Amino acid sequence: MSNPSSISSSKSPNEARHHSQWALHRAITPKLVGILLLVFIALAWSAKNTELDRAAIETGQAIVALTGATDSKVLDSAGRFLDDAFPFTFESSIEVSRIDNFDRDSLPLFSRIESRETREYDAFTETYLTETKEYLVNPIGYLLKVLAKMWESIEMGFWGTVLSVAISIPLGVLGAKNYTPNKLVYTGARTILGFHRAMPELIIALFFVLMYGFGPIAGIFALAMHTSGVLGKFFSDEIENAPEGPQAALKASGAGSLKVLRFAVFPQVFPAYVAYVQYIFERNIRTATILGMVGAGGIGMELKGRWDLFDYSHVSTILLVIFITVMTLEVVSQRIRGRSL
Amino acid sequence: MLQLKSVTKVYPGNTKAVNDITVSIPNGEFCVLLGPSGAGKSTLMGLINGLVLPTSGSVVLNDEQVDARNQKKIQQRISMIHQQLHLIPRLSMLHNVLSGKLYALPLWRVLAKHFPENDQRRACRLLAEVDLTESQLHRRVSALSGGQQQRVAIARAFMARPEIVLADEPVASLDPTVSRSVLASLRHTSKQNNTTVVCSLHQVDYALEFADRIIAMREGKIVFDGPPQRVSESELTNIYGSSDDHKPAAIKAVPQIEREVALA
Numbered sequence: 001m002s003n004p005s006s007i008s009s010s011k012s013p014n015e016a017r018h019h020s021q022w023a024l025h026r027a028i029t030p031k032l033v034g035i036l037l038l039v040f041i042a043l044a045w046s047a048k049n050t051e052l053d054r055a056a057i058e059t060g061q062a063i064v065a066l067t068g069a070t071d072s073k074v075l076d077s078a079g080r081f082l083d084d085a086f087p088f089t090f091e092s093s094i095e096v097s098r099i100d101n102f103d104r105d106s107l108p109l110f111s112r113i114e115s116r117e118t119r120e121y122d123a124f125t126e127t128y129l130t131e132t133k134e135y136l137v138n139p140i141g142y143l144l145k146v147l148a149k150m151w152e153s154i155e156m157g158f159w160g161t162v163l164s165v166a167i168s169i170p171l172g173v174l175g176a177k178n179y180t181p182n183k184l185v186y187t188g189a190r191t192i193l194g195f196h197r198a199m200p201e202l203i204i205a206l207f208f209v210l211m212y213g214f215g216p217i218a219g220i221f222a223l224a225m226h227t228s229g230v231l232g233k234f235f236s237d238e239i240e241n242a243p244e245g246p247q248a249a250l251k252a253s254g255a256g257s258l259k260v261l262r263f264a265v266f267p268q269v270f271p272a273y274v275a276y277v278q279y280i281f282e283r284n285i286r287t288a289t290i291l292g293m294v295g296a297g298g299i300g301m302e303l304k305g306r307w308d309l310f311d312y313s314h315v316s317t318i319l320l321v322i323f324i325t326v327m328t329l330e331v332v333s334q335r336i337r338g339r340s341l
Numbered sequence: 342m343l344q345l346k347s348v349t350k351v352y353p354g355n356t357k358a359v360n361d362i363t364v365s366i367p368n369g370e371f372c373v374l375l376g377p378s379g380a381g382k383s384t385l386m387g388l389i390n391g392l393v394l395p396t397s398g399s400v401v402l403n404d405e406q407v408d409a410r411n412q413k414k415i416q417q418r419i420s421m422i423h424q425q426l427h428l429i430p431r432l433s434m435l436h437n438v439l440s441g442k443l444y445a446l447p448l449w450r451v452l453a454k455h456f457p458e459n460d461q462r463r464a465c466r467l468l469a470e471v472d473l474t475e476s477q478l479h480r481r482v483s484a485l486s487g488g489q490q491q492r493v494a495i496a497r498a499f500m501a502r503p504e505i506v507l508a509d510e511p512v513a514s515l516d517p518t519v520s521r522s523v524l525a526s527l528r529h530t531s532k533q534n535n536t537t538v539v540c541s542l543h544q545v546d547y548a549l550e551f552a553d554r555i556i557a558m559r560e561g562k563i564v565f566d567g568p569p570q571r572v573s574e575s576e577l578t579n580i581y582g583s584s585d586d587h588k589p590a591a592i593k594a595v596p597q598i599e600r601e602v603a604l605a
Contacts, residue, residue, distance in 0.1 A: 249427035252392075253501060254417035254444035259451045263440050267431040 084312035088320060092141025096134040111138045142314065146302065146321045150289075153298035154325070156216050157285035160223025164284075165277060167228035168193075172235025179239060179261055193236070196229025201287055205296040216297030223284045223291070234276050238269040275337065282333050289322050342367055343389065343505060343537060348398035350384050358384040360561035361398070366537055366554075368403075368504070371528050373552035374541040375565075377581055380558040382541040386507045389539065390419040403504060417444055420498035422508040422527075426490055428497070430483035434473065437482050437493050438464040441500030467496040470533055471526040488519035495527050499534055506531065508540040512547070520544070524551045545577065 047053065058074050065072035096102055096113065107113070114137045120129050138144075174180050175189035201222045208218035239261075246264040255263070292300020299318060306314040343366045350359040359381045366372050374382045387393030388400055391412040400407040407415050420441065428437050439456050450456060468478070471492040477485065482493055491511060498506045508527065512520035524540075528551050531538040542548050548555050549569045557565035557580040565576050 245423070245425055245427035246429045249421070249423065250440055250443060252390075252416055252421055253441055254413060255440075255451075256444070256448075258448060259443040259446075262452050262454075263432070263436075263443060264429050267429055270431070 081312050081315075084310070085316035087313065088317045089311075089313040090141075090143040090317060091137055091139045092145065093135040093137045096136050099136065102136075107136070108138065110140060111136055113137070142317060143321075146299065146318050149292075149299040149302045149318075150321050150325055152216060153288040153292070153300070154285050156219045156223065156288040156291070156298050157281060159220045160227065160284045160288065161277065161281040163220065163224035164227040164231055164280065167196075167224060168231035168235055171228070171232040172239065173261065175232060175236040176239035179257055179265075189232075190236070193229045193232040196225050197233060198229070199226060201226045201291060202294055205291050205294050209295045214295040214297070214301070219288055219291040219296035219298055222296060223287060227280050227284060231273075231276065231280055235269070235273060238272055239265055242268050278333060278336065282329055285329060286326060289325075342403060343539075344401040345385075345388070346399050346401065348388055348395045348400060350381075350388060350393060351396045357561050359388065359395075362561075362563055363398075364556065364563065364566065366539065368537055369532070369535045371531055371538045371551065371553045372540070373548040373555050374539060374558065375545060375548055375555055375580060376541075376558035381561040382558055383509060385558065386421075386509055386539065386541065389505065390421065390507055391415045417501065418503055419505045419507060420501060420503040422491075422494050422498045422506065422511050424510045424513045426494045428482045428490055428494055431481055433479045434468065434482055434485070434493050435461065435464055435478050438467060438496045438500050441497035445501065464496065464500060467499050467530065468493070470530045471496050472522070486519075487515055488523055491515060491519075491523050492526055495523070495530060499530055499536065502534070503536060505537045505539065508538060510541050510543060513543065520547065521550070527551075545572075548572075 058072070061070060062072040062074040064070055065075050093114070104113070114135050115132050116135055117130055117132050120131065121127075122129050171189045171193055174185050175193055177186060180186035180189065204225050205218050205222035208221045212218050212221070242265045246268070247260050250260045250264050288298050288300075289303075290300045292298040292302065293304045295301060299322065303315065303318045306312075306318065345362055345364050348359055348362050349357065351357050362385070374385065376382050384393055388395055389402075389407070391400075391407045394407075394409060394412075402415060402418065405411065405415070429440065432440070436454065439460060442460060443451055446456070446460075465475075465478070473489060473492055473496070477489070482490055485493065495508075495511075498508075506527075511527065512523055515523060524547055527538065527540065530536075540552075549572060552569050555565065555567065555569055555572060556563060557576070559580055564579055565572070
């Protein structure tokens with residue numbers, strides 16, 4: 001029997017060592033420990049920067065406060081919102097005296113007249129003045145208004161998607177290596193798409209509000225611009241990756257590029273593109289709900305207004321409508337996606 | 342008339358894929374190319390439709406020489422049928438056949454998929470010739486069987502009224518029964534349209550059954566050229582070599598009686 005170590009030492013280092021001497025895998029190495037340490041330091045520094053330490057402390061306090069033992073700033077603030085948020089405000093009311101040509105005999109649908117007492121402090125006489133005013137109350141007036149605003153957001157999402165498709169198809173073709181007329185056009189198309197993609201909607205919306213004023217136009221353009229960058233890149237990549245056999249077959253029969261594109265590429269790329277457009281549409285509706293915060297139309301404008309006025313019961317109505325809409329959207333699009341294209 | 346005059350093709354690395362071949366094929370002939378893998382069959386087909394340009398010699402299609410300048414125009418006069426078909430899976434049978442003639446149509450018609458009625462009629466006639474039925478006309482070709490798809494590919498190849506149809510192992514992926522009927526369709530269609538067919542095959546028995554003429558290649562040279570009746574055991578050995586291993590299974594599988602019938 002030979003000693004393995006003597007075998008390996010008797011040979012030159014280039015020659016194969018006995019398997020008992022092969023270098024084994026080591027899970028923990030000094031290099032790994034060093035890297036982990038550096039990562040830990042970087043994370044700790046970043047967490048301090050972003051106040052995650054305070055978040056941890058206050059969240060801990062809030063959890064303890066849930067048991068009633070202590071007070072928590074976080075819970076107090078949440079409580080202030082929740083106290084006012086419910087019940088939801090569905091009704092709208094307007095002072096009768098402010099309505100021109102008010103006709104008491106033919107009220108709008110569902111509406112009623114209500115008398116309300118208001119007490120106002122008069123600083124001159126240092127007394128409370130009690131006054132009874134008549135209000136025209138519509139029990140679902142506010143809900144209807146919110147729904148109308150929500151519908152506006154949905155429409156913004158729709159038109160944003162339509163414009164986005166219209167922009168992304170030509171740019172997508174020009175940005176596909178195999179169908180672009182030349183390198184310059186390719187670079188140009190890809191650059192435009194990249195720029196569109198890189199600009200966040202809220203920032204684009206700010207500029208369009210500046211240009212077109214408050215309202216849905218700014219929101220639609222912002223959505224179209226950002227998502228055309230996303231859709232266009234996707235379309236370009238899909239065209240580049242389309243199966244080459246059918247294209248080669250049509251080219252060999254003498255068909256020009258556009259014809260090949262129409263016949264051998266579009267039909268193949270279509271299902272993936274439609275699925276993507278559907279996703280973008282869904283996403284655009286969600287985004288359209290917040291674009292109003294910068295004045296770009298839709299339900300976000302109403303939300304921002306009510307939030308700034310601390311009208312939390314109105315805010316909760318808006319949130320309820322948004323929540324129901326988004327859930328419905330999710331269910332509907334799941335159904336559609338389930339069908340094979 | 343397709344003429345190859347002393348055509349030689351040398352690939353980089355000094356591989357002579359096709360070595361000094363002279364052959365002429367009259368219009369309307371159903372011509373089968375035989376030979377082991379690497380014999381130069383695909384290169385020969387490439388030379389005919391201008392995808393491969395000869396190192397020396399010339400290819401002449403109805404008095405017009407195939408060269409770099411008229412490559413594109415020549416390709417419009419020649420159709421290919423590939424082993425992998427290259428149909429467009431999500432388009433209907435009808436549109437796949439029509440796609441064989443895109444070059445001749447104005448762009449707007451192609452973009453709008455608005456085809457002239459006579460083109461559509463011709464596509465239907467071709468589909469009927471390859472034994473496909475109206476019930477499948479508007480179905481996606483991805484829903485068809487392999488044999489049916491190959492028939493669609495044949496119909497597409499004839500759509501543009503080509504002078505020559507090149508078929509590169511058109512039945513390689515089909516089972517024997519389907520292969521036979523597909524080849525029968527190809528032959529029938531070519532006779533109906535009086536179109537020359539050059540078809541490479543691996544199965545000698547199919548070649549014997551369907552060809553007007555068999556051209557066999559080995560190492561870039563033609564080793565047999567004649568009607569199927571003249572193919573004998575010794576000729577086959579000459580083509581595929583003496584070792585049985587190099588012969589396709591079909592040769593060994595063809596029973597002696599059947600071969601005698603074919604040779605008779």
